[in-house]
Amino acid sequence: MWIDGTNNGTTFYDQSGNNNPATQTNNPVTTRILQYRTTAFNGSSQYLSATNTFLSSFTAVSWGAWVKTTYSAADTEIMTSNTTNAVFTLRVAGGNPYFRVYAGGVGTVLNPSFNITDGSWHHVMGTWDGSTMTIFVD
Numbered sequence: 001m002w003i004d005g006t007n008n009g010t011t012f013y014d015q016s017g018n019n020n021p022a023t024q025t026n027n028p029v030t031t032r033i034l035q036y037r038t039t040a041f042n043g044s045s046q047y048l049s050a051t052n053t054f055l056s057s058f059t060a061v062s063w064g065a066w067v068k069t070t071y072s073a074a075d076t077e078i079m080t081s082n083t084t085n086a087v088f089t090l091r092v093a094g095g096n097p098y099f100r101v102y103a104g105g106v107g108t109v110l111n112p113s114f115n116i117t118d119g120s121w122h123h124v125m126g127t128w129d130g131s132t133m134t135i136f137v138d
Contacts, residue, residue: 012039012048022050043071063090063099064125072117078124090126092116099126099135110135 014020028046030039041047065078072095080089087102095117099110114137116122125136 014050020050022048024048043069043076059130060128061088061101062125062127063088064123065090066121066123067092067116068119068121069117070119072115088126088128090124097122097124097126097135097137099133101126101128101133103128108133112137 010024012022012024014022024039024046025048026042026046028039028041028048039048063079067078069076069092072092075094075098076092078090078092080091081087087100087107089098089100091098091100093111095115096111096113097116101108110126110133112135116124116137122138123136127134127136
């Protein structure tokens with residue numbers, strides 16, 4: 001799902017062509033930077049939610065986000081999906097990136113020691129090809 005901040009009221013449109021729009025909660029702020037739009041969330045009560053039925057048929061997935069935070073006191077969800085077939089989670093845990101895949105009754109977690117709570121922008125990407133997980137930072 002590629003949501004680029006192009007919104008109409010409370011709906012953010014799926015840019016992948018798969019028709020999986022998301023709905024905003026508690027008015028995150030969308031602004032334009034150059035030709036791009038960005039959405040800022042307060043880290044506690046603002047978020048986007050989308051149906052996750054499209055994830056139930058995946059055999060591979062890549063989850064990524066740009067993250068800028070100084071908050072490291074607790075785990076903070078970036079993205080999560082919980083279907084009957086699989087769980088995918090990307091979060092900040094103890095100041096470090098965290099990627100979890102639970103599929104086929106087996107769960108795997110990657111949580112490298114790479115502090116991303118320094119107030120700078122970091123690109124965090126977790127990938128899973130059906131058997132191997134990798135997490136990339138910057």
